Each structure stands twice: as structure tokens, then as C-alpha cells.
């Protein structure tokens with residue numbers, strides 16, 4: 192259990208703790224003088240007129256120090272702290288954590304188990320499950336996807352009908368459990384600056400954005416040669432690769448010619464971390480239902 196491979200550091204801590212306690216006691220004893228004669232001046236002067244008397248420490252003040260020494264002895268007797276001595280209570284932070292986890296499992300386990308055995312769409316329609324899912328989402332997902340799940344540049348909006356990797360309940364669950372890695376290869380070198388500009392104009396034309404139609408025409412050919420393998424011949428994307436639909440008005444990075452040019456020139460690499468091992472099946476199930484429910488509100 193101990194983190195140290197030899198007993199040396201335990202001894203080292205024990206000696207240090209013992210010596211510091213002894214030193215405290217020594218200081219206390221050596222200052223434990225009662226008023227004997229008349230109070231005298233030490234002879235030190237600061238700031239022109241400030242002088243120091245040799246009054247003994249007030250008793251209550253001294254007792255406070257005694258109490259701290261006694262407290263530390265009692266503390267070391269019942270809690271760990273004195274080298275590898277465990278203390279009378281046998282307390283450990285791991286033990287406390289495990290006890291709390293057990294308590295929480297006993298309290299919430301049955302609820303998680305109930306939802307886990309239900310179909311995702313049914314869980315998504317359950318207000319209590321959505322509440323639990325939202326709390327999990329705020330804890331584990333909001334830092335990237337936003338507390339309203341509407342995402343940010345590079346972090347997809349999860350509250351709309353547009354999906355990179357697929358929006359059916361089981362696919363959402365697989366995304367959360369296993370994570371995803373979206374990779375778009377760079378085309379700057381292959382197409383050259385002009386080619387990239389042409390194809391960027393074509394991409395903008397797909398969703399009806401302002402574009403240079405001559406460039407877009409040339410770009411259409413380049414798109415067929417270079418991009419359809421991932422984005423599909425109709426440019427509507429391919430869920431298996433996480434390649435987004437380029438014909439709609441939902442953008443992961445941005446729709447301006449500059450941003451699209453940047454995407455095509457340098458490529459993109461984007462990772463959604465997997466949560467399956469970390470959160471476990473029951474929580475991933477609730478989260479998947481929550482995310483699915485965001486864009487699939489059941490009719491009331």
C-alpha cells in the first residue's frame with residue numbers, strides 16, 4: 192500500500208515529526224517564565240520611541256501552544272501522519288472515497304439500472320432521466336460543447352438535427368463511449384492556392400452563399416477529383432468518416448471563404464474523447480439519451 196519502496200522515508204518523516212514536536216516543547220518550556228521581578232525594558236528602540244518590555248507571555252496564549260502540541264499528539268495517534276503508522280481509526284482517503292462511492296452506488300445504482308435496461312428513445316422521453324443526463328452533461332461535456340450543447344468553433348452543436356457521425360440513438364452512444372477522430376487531409380500542396388480558392392468557392396455555392404461562379408465551376412471538377420471520397424458525390428457528407436455535409440448552413444469551423452480556404456489548405460484534425468471506460472455503461476447510456484433528446488423532443 193505504501194508509496195515508498197523502502198522504509199527509509201517513513202523513518203525520515205517520523206524523525207522529522209518527532210524532532211519538530213520536541214523543538215516546539217523546548218521553545219514552550221524555555222519561554223515558560225512567570226513574572227518575578229519588576230518589568231524591565233529590553234533596551235531595543237525602533238521608530239524613535241518604540242521600546243520592548245520583557246513581560247512574560249500571557250498564560251492563555253501559552254496554553255494555546257500547549258493545546259496545539261497535545262492536539263498533534265492526539266491527531267497522530269488516531270490518523271495517519273507519523274511515518275507509516277496507520278492511526279487508531281485506520282482512516283485513509285482511499286477508504287473514505289470508496290465508502291462514499293459505495294453509498295452513492297447504493298443510492299443511485301437502482302435508478303441507473305432501471306434506465307440502462309430501457310430503450311434509448313424511451314429514456315430520452317423520461318424527464319427524470321433527462322435531468323440526470325443534463326447534470327452529467329454539465330459535468331463532463333459542457334467544457335467543450337457548451338452548457339446548452341450548442342458547441343463552438345471546432346466543437347459540434349449537439350442540439351440540432353445535423354450530425355457528423357450519425358444521429359440515431361445507438362450511433363450517438365457509440366460516439367460517446369468510443370470517441371471519434373475526424374481527419375481531413377490537407378490539400379494546399381496538391382491544389383495550389385488558386386485551386387484551393389476555386390474549390391472553396393464551389394463549397395460556398397453548395398449552400399447558396401455568395402461566390403465567384405467562374406471559380407465555382409472550376410472548383411466543381413476539383414471537388415469531384417479530390418473530395419467526394421469523403422464528402423460524397425453530392426457533398427452531403429459521410430457519417431462513417433465524420434465528413435460533414437457541405438450543402439447545409441451548419442458549419443463546424445465557419446463558412447467564410449477565409450475559413451473554408453484554411454480548412455482545405457491545412458486540413459483538420461479533431462478529436463472527441465471516448466468516455467466508455469471512464470464513465471461506464473450506465474452513465475454513457477443516460478448521456479446518449481440526453482443528447483438524442485436534445486434534438487428529438489417527443490411530442491407532449
Ligand code: HEC
Pocket residue numbers: 328331332333334335336345346347349353354355356357363366367371372373374433461462463464466478479482
Ligand atoms: C475535449 C473536448 C470534448 C469533450 C469533453 C466532449 N466532447 Fe464531444 N466532441 C468533441 C469534438 C472535438 C467533437 C467533434 C469530433 C470530430 O470532429 O470528429 C465531438 C463530437 C461529439 C459528438 C458527435 C457529434 C456529431 O455531429 O456526430 C457527440 C454526440 C458528442 N461529441 C457528445 C459528447 C458528450 C455526450 C460528451 C460528454 C460525455 C462530450 N461529447 C465531451 C469534443 C469534446
Ligand code: HEC
Pocket residue numbers: 372373374375376378390391394413414417418419420421422432433434435437441442443444445451454455459460461
Ligand atoms: C479523408 C477524407 C476527406 C477528404 C478527402 C476531404 N475531406 Fe473535408 N472533411 C473531412 C472531415 C472528416 C471533416 C471534419 C473534420 C473535423 O472533424 O473537424 C472535413 C471538414 C471539411 C470542411 C469543414 C466543414 C465545416 O463545417 O466547417 C470543409 C469546408 C471541407 N471538409 C471541405 C473539403 C474539400 C473542399 C475537400 C476536397 C478538396 C475535402 N474536404 C476533402 C474529410 C475529408
